[in-house]
Amino acid sequence: MCLLSIWLAVSLPANAQTFDKFTVDNPIVYWTASTNQLNAELWVYKVYPQEFSINGVNHLLKAGGFTNRIINQKQGISVVNSSNTCKIVVNPQLGIIQYWNEYAAANRWDKSTHIHEAVTGLPRQKEIDGLGLKLLKRFGIEKSDLAKKENGHLITFGENRTRSYFDRKTQKYVDDEVFMRGIIFNRRIDGVNFAGIGIGSGCQIDFGNNGNIARFNLVWRNLQPYQKYKTKTPDEIKQSILNGESSLTHKNFVNGLDVKTITITEYSPLYMGADDNETPQFCSPFGKIEAVANTGTTNVEIELYCPILSTNIIVSPLRHAR
Amino acid sequence: MLQYYGRLPINNDLHLLLSTSTYATAAPTLGSQWASHMLKNANAVTEAWFLAGLRAHGAETNHITINFRVAGWPNAFSEHLTDVANSPGTGNVLDIDKQDEQVFSNP
Numbered sequence: 193m194c195l196l197s198i199w200l201a202v203s204l205p206a207n208a209q210t211f212d213k214f215t216v217d218n219p220i221v222y223w224t225a226s227t228n229q230l231n232a233e234l235w236v237y238k239v240y241p242q243e244f245s246i247n248g249v250n251h252l253l254k255a256g257g258f259t260n261r262i263i264n265q266k267q268g269i270s271v272v273n274s275s276n277t278c279k280i281v282v283n284p285q286l287g288i289i290q291y292w293n294e295y296a297a298a299n300r301w302d303k304s305t306h307i308h309e310a311v312t313g314l315p316r317q318k319e320i321d322g323l324g325l326k327l328l329k330r331f332g333i334e335k336s337d338l339a340k341k342e343n344g345h346l347i348t349f350g351e352n353r354t355r356s357y358f359d360r361k362t363q364k365y366v367d368d369e370v371f372m373r374g375i376i377f378n379r380r381i382d383g384v385n386f387a388g389i390g391i392g393s394g395c396q397i398d399f400g401n402n403g404n405i406a407r408f409n410l411v412w413r414n415l416q417p418y419q420k421y422k423t424k425t426p427d428e429i430k431q432s433i434l435n436g437e438s439s440l441t442h443k444n445f446v447n448g449l450d451v452k453t454i455t456i457t458e459y460s461p462l463y464m465g466a467d468d469n470e471t472p473q474f475c476s477p478f479g480k481i482e483a484v485a486n487t488g489t490t491n492v493e494i495e496l497y498c499p500i501l502s503t504n505i506i507v508s509p510l511r512h513a514r
Numbered sequence: 515m516l517q518y519y520g521r522l523p524i525n526n527d528l529h530l531l532l533s534t535s536t537y538a539t540a541a542p543t544l545g546s547q548w549a550s551h552m553l554k555n556a557n558a559v560t561e562a563w564f565l566a567g568l569r570a571h572g573a574e575t576n577h578i579t580i581n582f583r584v585a586g587w588p589n590a591f592s593e594h595l596t597d598v599a600n601s602p603g604t605g606n607v608l609d610i611d612k613q614d615e616q617v618f619s620n621p
Contacts, residue, residue, distance in 0.1 A: 301588040
């Protein structure tokens with residue numbers, strides 16, 4: 193087996209390695225988590241340049257008031273208006289689209305009257321999901337491509353931009369007025385969600401006055417199956433923790449060397465995305481573990497990221513002629 | 515608190531004060547993300563701060579709600595790093611605004 197294959201299996205994805213290694217001194221590890229989330233096998237994906245929907249990109253160009261239209265975006269585009277207040281970047285190599293329209297939301301402030309632009313036609317909170325999904329559909333992204341909870345509901349993160357100011361017109365202080373409202377969706381592949389908040393792999397959409405798009409950040413890399421691995425059993429995952437292969441996230445800190453017992457209460461596989469300025473070669477799964485660490489005197493709820501692929505490859509490397 | 519005690523440092527020299535309005539966990543990439551959005555992506559200073567918050571905290575999957583805040587003169591909210599010659603549109607402290615955005619929360 194080549195070294196790359198072993199490395200892909202045993203190492204945590206790069207962004208999960210930003211947390212400290214969880215080094216322990218031979219505690220007893222109990223598994224009480226449901227095994228519903230245990231996948232027998234999972235793919236490691238290779239990242240290729242993305243081909244974004246021309247329909248979707250043209251929709252953004254129109255929304256930004258640009259008159260040019262594209263017929264091909266394989267090389268990517270980067271346009272900005274003359275006042276530097278609206279821009280679109282489409283980068284197939286990075287698999288990203290960035291759109292920002294500064295004045296789609298009520299951002300204007302009149303220098304002579306000192307009056308803020310009024311908020312009008314801002315979509316209501318309950319409309320945001322639908323508007324976001326409609327926009328994603330233009331890029332060929334369906335609801336089934338988005339991260340969901342076990343109950344089937346989408347995992348979304350609501351976003352409000354608020355402002356507080358003294359209104360010269362009414363002579364009153366306006367507190368926490370919502371003037372931009374949006375949503376973040378996470379990606380899902382093979383029934384496995386991506387970790388974190390959608391900007392590592394997913395989409396951030398914000399709307400301003402009259403439902404105009406104020407911000408659209410899409411990180412949607414072209415992922416092609418590369419190698420399929422068997423995943424670790426609960427006993428093997430426990431052993432990984434004992435071997436010091438897991439990382440402790442920032443949920444709560446505990447000195448691993450003080451821990452006497454670890455009780456795993458929740459387990460879920462996740463894929464790790466990468467920031468929009470990164471060019472990852474591969475996209476690998478890892479395990480998120482919720483656990484209670486007992487130090488003999490206290491219980492601490494901790495979260496661990498753990499490698500979950502065994503070195504047992506089911507499907508050998510595929511070579512995609514792209 | 516600074517505003518309550520009349521100690522806001524926002525003046526002709528400091529156009530915007532960028533911070534958080536809640537506790538925030540350590541985010542090692544926050545500074546580089548902020549710089550990258552201002553320089554590479556040419557975002558406004560305010561926008562770059564909020565985007566940096568989202569990205570720097572985005573890899574985590576749990577915990578607390580983190581809100582980022584920007585306070586300053588109203589016409590400074592759209593300033594880019596290159597707008598070095600801009601002056602605050604008003605010197606009246608009543609005009610100091612603030613904007614907030616939640617950059618991290620549980621779903």
